[in-house]
Amino acid sequence: MAQASVTETRQSSWWHRNQQQLTPWLFLAPGILFFLFYVIFPIFQSFNLSLYEWDGLGQAEFVGLYNYDELYYDDAFYTSLKNNVIWLLLYLLAIPAGLFIALFLNQTVTGIRLYKSLFFFPFVISQVVVGLVFTWFYDPTFGILNVLLGAVGLPPMNVLGDENWVTVGIIVAGLWPQTAYCMILYLTGLNAVDPEQIEAGRLDGAKGWRMLWYIIVPQLRPATFIAFVVTIIGALRSFDLISVMTNGGPFGASRVLSFYMFEVALSEYGFRMGYGAAIAVVLFLIMLAFIAYFLWSMYKEERAR
Amino acid sequence: MRSMLKTSVAAFAMLAAAMGAASADGLTGNLKIFLDTSNPAPRATMEEMIAQFQEKNPDLTIETTVIDREAYKTQIRNFLTANAPDVATWYAANRMRPYVEAGLFEDVSDLWDGTELGENLASTKGAMTIDGKQWGVPYTYYQWGVYYRKDIFDELGLSEPATWEEEKANCQKIIDAGKKCYTIGTKFLWTAGGWFDYLNMRTNGFDFHMDLLTGKEKWTSDKVRQTFANWRELIDMGAFIDNHQTYSWQEALPFMVKGDAAAYLMGNFAVAALRDGGLTDDQLDFYQFVEITPGVEKAEDAPTDTFHIPANAENKENAREFLKFVASADVQTWINDGKHLGQLPVNSKSSVDQDKFLEQGFEMLSSNSPGGVAQFFDRDAPAEMAKVAMEGLQEFMVKPDNLDKILDRLDRAQERIYK
Numbered sequence: 107m108a109q110a111s112v113t114e115t116r117q118s119s120w121w122h123r124n125q126q127q128l129t130p131w132l133f134l135a136p137g138i139l140f141f142l143f144y145v146i147f148p149i150f151q152s153f154n155l156s157l158y159e160w161d162g163l164g165q166a167e168f169v170g171l172y173n174y175d176e177l178y179y180d181d182a183f184y185t186s187l188k189n190n191v192i193w194l195l196l197y198l199l200a201i202p203a204g205l206f207i208a209l210f211l212n213q214t215v216t217g218i219r220l221y222k223s224l225f226f227f228p229f230v231i232s233q234v235v236v237g238l239v240f241t242w243f244y245d246p247t248f249g250i251l252n253v254l255l256g257a258v259g260l261p262p263m264n265v266l267g268d269e270n271w272v273t274v275g276i277i278v279a280g281l282w283p284q285t286a287y288c289m290i291l292y293l294t295g296l297n298a299v300d301p302e303q304i305e306a307g308r309l310d311g312a313k314g315w316r317m318l319w320y321i322i323v324p325q326l327r328p329a330t331f332i333a334f335v336v337t338i339i340g341a342l343r344s345f346d347l348i349s350v351m352t353n354g355g356p357f358g359a360s361r362v363l364s365f366y367m368f369e370v371a372l373s374e375y376g377f378r379m380g381y382g383a384a385i386a387v388v389l390f391l392i393m394l395a396f397i398a399y400f401l402w403s404m405y406k407e408e409r410a411r
Numbered sequence: 412m413r414s415m416l417k418t419s420v421a422a423f424a425m426l427a428a429a430m431g432a433a434s435a436d437g438l439t440g441n442l443k444i445f446l447d448t449s450n451p452a453p454r455a456t457m458e459e460m461i462a463q464f465q466e467k468n469p470d471l472t473i474e475t476t477v478i479d480r481e482a483y484k485t486q487i488r489n490f491l492t493a494n495a496p497d498v499a500t501w502y503a504a505n506r507m508r509p510y511v512e513a514g515l516f517e518d519v520s521d522l523w524d525g526t527e528l529g530e531n532l533a534s535t536k537g538a539m540t541i542d543g544k545q546w547g548v549p550y551t552y553y554q555w556g557v558y559y560r561k562d563i564f565d566e567l568g569l570s571e572p573a574t575w576e577e578e579k580a581n582c583q584k585i586i587d588a589g590k591k592c593y594t595i596g597t598k599f600l601w602t603a604g605g606w607f608d609y610l611n612m613r614t615n616g617f618d619f620h621m622d623l624l625t626g627k628e629k630w631t632s633d634k635v636r637q638t639f640a641n642w643r644e645l646i647d648m649g650a651f652i653d654n655h656q657t658y659s660w661q662e663a664l665p666f667m668v669k670g671d672a673a674a675y676l677m678g679n680f681a682v683a684a685l686r687d688g689g690l691t692d693d694q695l696d697f698y699q700f701v702e703i704t705p706g707v708e709k710a711e712d713a714p715t716d717t718f719h720i721p722a723n724a725e726n727k728e729n730a731r732e733f734l735k736f737v738a739s740a741d742v743q744t745w746i747n748d749g750k751h752l753g754q755l756p757v758n759s760k761s762s763v764d765q766d767k768f769l770e771q772g773f774e775m776l777s778s779n780s781p782g783g784v785a786q787f788f789d790r791d792a793p794a795e796m797a798k799v800a801m802e803g804l805q806e807f808m809v810k811p812d813n814l815d816k817i818l819d820r821l822d823r824a825q826e827r828i829y830k
Contacts, residue, residue, distance in 0.1 A: 161513070246653070267656040377509060377795060
């Protein structure tokens with residue numbers, strides 16, 4: 107008995123005292139290590155690489171800020187940047203659209219589950235398939251869009267071949283699944299809306315838009331926040347649709363930063379790792395602005411509680 | 412065990428030598444082959460060819476990996492540096508330069524210098540040479556030219572043109588009949604590169620064209636402007652199908668199959684696709700791109716596909732034997748025939764299959780291309796320049812008025828890329 111207590115005190119010395127603090131770190135350790143190695147480390151690597159000129163094969167040559175200087179004079183870079191901004195703005199339409207579809211579907215009718223799944227369907231389909239479907243839809247010779255335009259007496263248009271329309275055309279394709287995603291977020295949010303508050307609002311004479319704006323929407327704040335985050339990130343990640351629908355064309359008019367980076371550094375004709383890294387750094391800084399905002403507003407919310 | 416194996420190999424080699432058989436007999440060890448021939452017909456051909464090589468070398472362990480043709484173009488950089496195969500497919504000329512300069516391809520000049528094989532492959536030696544050394548062997552090439560609907564030409568009373576004036580006169584009649592002269596799909600840009608290759612080689616000649624693509628001539632020069640002026644004549648006539656910037660080259664095929672467009676400037680691989688589309692050999696025919704500036708020697712595009720040995724390969728001797736086998740006259744004859752690749756053999760001792768397009772192409776390349784043989788726009792120019800330039804060509808085809816802006820841009824790109 108005495109022996110056991112001696113071992114116990116010896117064992118309990120350091121580990122026992124700090125167990126409470128250490129355990130979470132031990133559990134977190136694998137995650138943190140992977141995050142450091144696969145996310146944080148490559149970020150600094152990209153920063154470093156953007157100061158070099160390197161074809162991915164031979165010797166890297168240090169060129170200082172030359173790559174950034176070149177970005178400054180690169181028309182294609184500004185086209186991509188402009189398209190990124192258009193993507194960010196128009197893609198946000200998915201949030202109100204998702205909200206209205208969710209409100210519409212939030213009722214008890216026979217078979218409502220089926221309707222809900224049908225509306226959710228585009229989000230399940232791969233982006234590549236969405237891209238292909240819309241490419242055929244827009245096809246200037248065989249596509250249904252021009253048939254429809256013709257039926258209402260409008261001239262035919264080549265959406266994906268016109269440098270002014272192409273980005274909008276791709277975004278519309280992207281909105282289809284993204285709206286479904288926002289819709290599902292809001293549907294879950296609507297389940298948590300407090301019926302008593304609605305009741306109270308109704309007694310005070312709130313109806314229609316006022317009811318929506320002052321009673322429902324504030325209660326959906328968490329859902330709106332998540333929808334906003336995923337939509338912004340989705341807009342900045344837009345790559346597969348562009349790759350499938352236009353391959354960046356016509357003459358580079360539909361490129362965004364992520365696609366341009368891929369083209370410059372990794373595609374068939376790309377051998378400029380340093381330049382690609384410089385574009386990646388710019389894209390990272392844009393994303394950082396949003397991420398910082400999200401973190402800040404989450405922090406604020408925690409404090410308010 | 413090992414020495415026994417060695418002696419048996421030696422004995423076998425001696426036996427083989429005594430029998431006067433090919434030296435490729437009886438290889439042992441491993442051979443890892445990476446192929447980009449992912450389309451059905453080339454894939455089957457390659458597999459058949461490798462099976463033959465296996466049959467000749469029953470003790471050799473061959474491992475073949477077929478990678479999607481487009482994906483291969485980006486993956487090659489990874490697998491040449493890490494985990495290199497013993498044999499890999501690629502393309503000739505400037506397209507192999509980055510890997511040669513990075514020391515990732517093996518120098519195989521020993522297969523070329525003073526050998527019978529080298530003599531038989533002489534026509535493609537230039538395209539395989541960088542810094543005076545050869546870096547691989549070709550296995551197939553194909554001609555480019557104008558494939559046209561003979562039945563439409565007959566119906567409109569047209570004949571194969573030989574000069575630029577005749578070409579334009581033909582085209583005008585086709586347009587008057589409510590059709591387009593040429594189908595093309597420029598979504599992936601390179602098809603526009605083909606048009607520029609021909610227009611520039613016919614307007615200014617092969618040497619000027621090569622100087623332009625290797626950065627010795629300026630894009631804003633008057634000669635280049637003349638090429639674009641010629642091109643613009645066709646564009647202003649409405650010779651090309653509308654909305655070509657939205658189509659791939661395959662998506663542009665139906666216009667010709669349905670008879671909405673009369674001709675297609677393409678590589679010979681289009682023939683198989685057009686036949687699949689339902690056109691018979693009576694409806695289809697071929698002519699060499701017409702003369703534009705009288706007196707300029709005609710030159711042709713004939714892209715060459717190649718086999719290389721990565722510098723990091725483990726079984727280079729086996730790989731060399733495989734390269735010799737691929738380029739040998741017999742193998743060249745059958746893999747390029749109409750039932751297999753349907754292209755032209757590179758070995759001068761091979762025979763060309765009985766196919767009217769292959770025969771015409773072979774005839775054209777061997778006797779009617781005195782100016783020289785180019786690889787293709789994006790294989791002769793450095794990759795980066797090719798990309799920027801082809802984008803400009805596509806823009807020009809859609810918006811010819813932007814020409815000045817485009818040429819200025821290309822000039823700037825040229826200054827940066829060729830340092």
